[in-house]
């Protein structure tokens with residue numbers, strides 16, 4: 083077997099530029115699994131098990147770190163980072179995957195196909211700076227798969243939409259341009275749309291996928307860890323199991339990009355804070371009246387914006403609380419020291 087190079091692992095100038103002379107003794111490694119208190123990583127010399135030096139939650143699959151024999155000493159600045167508001171009650175932004183070149187948004191040509199959900203994933207890709215690729219599975223079970231491709235393609239000239247039978251390896255081979263040497267593709271999508279089937283074909287793994295429940299187009303989760311796996315064509319695949327909830331936060335720019343038609347129209351409204359309802363001089367309502375804009379698109383835009391604003395605000399509040407708490411603890415400690423040692 084030939085030796086794995088850093089380039090094979092997805093290394094680029096972006097990371098090389100971050101190295102300093104002090105790093106000469108350290109080994110670059112790419113994280114392929116984040117466990118509770120350990121990291122698994124891949125280096126030129128093979129797989130490593132590393133102890134994190136930051137909170138393990140700060141690392142994501144796909145991150146590059148500089149390490150010694152035992153510890154991940156420094157995490158390099160990443161590109162193409164997928165984030166979301168963490169599921170549950172605690173408000174913080176969670177890094178899902180790092181150094182992702184392409185976000186494969188997987189949906190099927192059936193009841194799972196949903197424009198609002200696609201727009202949500204597109205906002206995520208735009209925020210992360212990943213190339214959006216919409217993969218429409220199960221074309222073999224649908225009379226007119228091309229109508230789905232057209233609907234997805236109409237959302238943005240930036241994206242590529244492609245119908246793929248995930249069960250047919252020859253068809254799956256059409257994804258090769260996105261998983262060539264060193265390139266990283268992350269797959270996101272609802273349960274049961276075919277992510278595992280696609281991954282298995284791309285990586286050559288043969289884990290049996292569970293049968294789908296016909297009634298609601300939803301399957302069951304078969305995998306639990308997020309992982310970085312080599313593809314047969316020299317690229318990397320990040321599977322994101324268990325991503326049932328994708329709440330957006332800090333994505334106003336991504337949303338503006340996905341809805342650039344509305345963002346542009348809104349600049350022409352008479353009032354800067356126009357809510358595009360019944361204000362005079364509203365360019366958005368005028369476009370709807372002319373038949374140039376689907377009112378549903380306006381509703382979806384406003385809904386995503388509201389969700390993003392709500393989540394961003396609660397994350398900001400949580401950060402502020404955390405800061406106050408840390409200050410309190412620090413000053414409490416200082417006072418404590420003072421008491422024990424009154425002379426200072």
Ligand SMILES: Nc1nc2c(ncn2[C@@H]2O[C@H](COP(=O)(O)OP(=O)(O)OP(=O)(O)O)[C@@H](O)[C@H]2O)c(=O)[nH]1
Pocket residue numbers: 219220221222223246247248249271272273274275276277278279280291292293294301302303304305323324
């Ligand atoms: N006919 C057909 N069946 C497919 C296709 N893609 C996936 N399936 C089937 O759909 C079911 C669910 O596929 P999975 O690959 O497990 O879906 P998943 O997205 O990984 O689901 P989770 O693991 O729950 O996230 C399996 O029975 C697959 O064989 C397709 O393109 N055509």
Ligand SMILES: [Zn+2]
Pocket residue numbers: 348351352356357358359361363364365366367
């Ligand atoms: Zn308006």
